[in-house]
Amino acid sequence: MEIEDFNSNSENVSMNGNSVIIEVITENFMTDVIEQSKDTPVIVDFWAPWCEPCKQLTPIIEKIIKEKNGKVILAKMNIDESPEVAQQLKIQSIPAVMAFNDGQPVDGFIGVQSEKNISEFVNKISSLKNSSTIEENISAGKKYMNEDDIETATLVFSEILKIEPDNISAKSLLARCLIKSDQLDDAEKIINTLPVDAESNQDYISVRSELEIFKNAKNNPISDKEEEELRNNIDKEPENYQLKLDLSKILMAKGENEEAINQLLRIIEVNPKWNDGEARKQLIEIFNILGNENILVTEGRKKLSSMLFS
Numbered sequence: 001m002e003i004e005d006f007n008s009n010s011e012n013v014s015m016n017g018n019s020v021i022i023e024v025i026t027e028n029f030m031t032d033v034i035e036q037s038k039d040t041p042v043i044v045d046f047w048a049p050w051c052e053p054c055k056q057l058t059p060i061i062e063k064i065i066k067e068k069n070g071k072v073i074l075a076k077m078n079i080d081e082s083p084e085v086a087q088q089l090k091i092q093s094i095p096a097v098m099a100f101n102d103g104q105p106v107d108g109f110i111g112v113q114s115e116k117n118i119s120e121f122v123n124k125i126s127s128l129k130n131s132s133t134i135e136e137n138i139s140a141g142k143k144y145m146n147e148d149d150i151e152t153a154t155l156v157f158s159e160i161l162k163i164e165p166d167n168i169s170a171k172s173l174l175a176r177c178l179i180k181s182d183q184l185d186d187a188e189k190i191i192n193t194l195p196v197d198a199e200s201n202q203d204y205i206s207v208r209s210e211l212e213i214f215k216n217a218k219n220n221p222i223s224d225k226e227e228e229e230l231r232n233n234i235d236k237e238p239e240n241y242q243l244k245l246d247l248s249k250i251l252m253a254k255g256e257n258e259e260a261i262n263q264l265l266r267i268i269e270v271n272p273k274w275n276d277g278e279a280r281k282q283l284i285e286i287f288n289i290l291g292n293e294n295i296l297v298t299e300g301r302k303k304l305s306s307m308l309f310s
Contacts, residue, residue: 020065024075026082033075037100041125042073046096048080053112054095060115061097064122072126099125127164134160138169145173146294150180168194172203179207179214187211202288210289217253241267241274245282252286261286261300269307280304 024032024044033042045061047054058076065074079086079094089098089105098108099121107125109117141156157174160167171190178187191208198204222230227250234243244263251260264286267279283304287297 020068020070020072021062021074021076024077024082026084029077029082029085033100034103036073038103040071040073041099041101041106041128042075043097043099043122043125044075044077046077046079046086046091046094046098048078048094050080051094057095057097057112057118061118061122064115064119068122068126072122097121101125101128134164134167134170138173141170141173142291142293145177145180146291150177153177154181166195168198168201169203172198172201172207176203176207176210179210184211184215184218188215202291206288206291209285213249213252213285213289217250222250239270241271241279245279248282248286252289257286257290258296261296265300265303265307268304272308 022032033044036042043061043065045054045058047058061074065072077085079091086094086096091098093110095112096108096110099106106128107121109121113121137156137160141153141160144150144153144156154174154177157170157177160170161174164170171194175187175190178184178190187207188211191204191211194204227247230243230247230250234240234247237243244267248260248263251257251263261283264279264283267274268283272280283300287300290297292298
């Protein structure tokens with residue numbers, strides 16, 4: 001929807017400094033809503049003094065906007081004093097709320113809503129400007145992690161959380177950085193603060209699995225001598241799949257991911273159904289931990305598919 005270029009040469013422009021709640025009129029609508037939304041999403045509250053439902057809605061939406069700390073701006077427009085914009089947008093009843101992003105209307109609602117619904121609406125709009133940048137930064141953080149630059153990765157995920165404190169992927173990946181820095185308790189604290197719906201997030205699933213492996217390795221340390229003895233026992237008992245499974249977990253905890261994968265693939269190649277498919281389950285856990293972008297996962301999945309479907 002195109003918006004007319006209303007005259008913006010008004011002496012009564014209400015945008016003041018970093019204010020997140022402003023008054024707008026027809027003359028400054030282009031400046032304070034359309035142009036401003038190219039930097040920060042703007043939610044317009046169309047109201048009138050005689051509108052009783054408006055008096056219910058406005059305090060709620062103002063409260064929620066203030067809590068967003070500048071991620072979104074609320075522009076209040078009295079349609080009795082400035083009817084032109086509402087007419088052009090074909091707004092026929094109030095209260096009416098319309099959100100603008102990148103100079104265009106993107107969403108809205110009519111009438112009084114519950115605080116929960118308004119909060120969800122504001123959250124959705126406030127995330128529009130940051131969403132693509134956030135995803136790019138998460139990908140960059142993962143790249144640093146894969147390159148073992150844990151310090152930079154930690155910084156990237158920490159910065160994301162300043163913008164989106166509840167970002168599940170960023171929190172999970174920050175926990176992974178802590179795991180790689182041997183700060184298991186701190187990582188576990190982060191993981192334990194994540195909400196129930198984190199179960200559907202792959203980054204959370206991966207780091208939770210990784211934490212369990214590293215905690216087990218820390219609580220049940222194995223010496224080089226014991227590892228050597230385990231390898232010798234595998235040579236003596238090549239069909240003892242439990243020994244190979246145990247070795248794969250030790251190797252994973254040591255960061256020797258390729259050999260850990262190979263140990264499990266050897267079990268699957270000979271006896272894929274052993275212990276109700278335990279080797280395959282453990283292999284999938286490792287794939288989840290390393291992530292789909294990891295070359296070891298790509299190659300490992302090819303080998304696994306070849307074994308299972310040949």
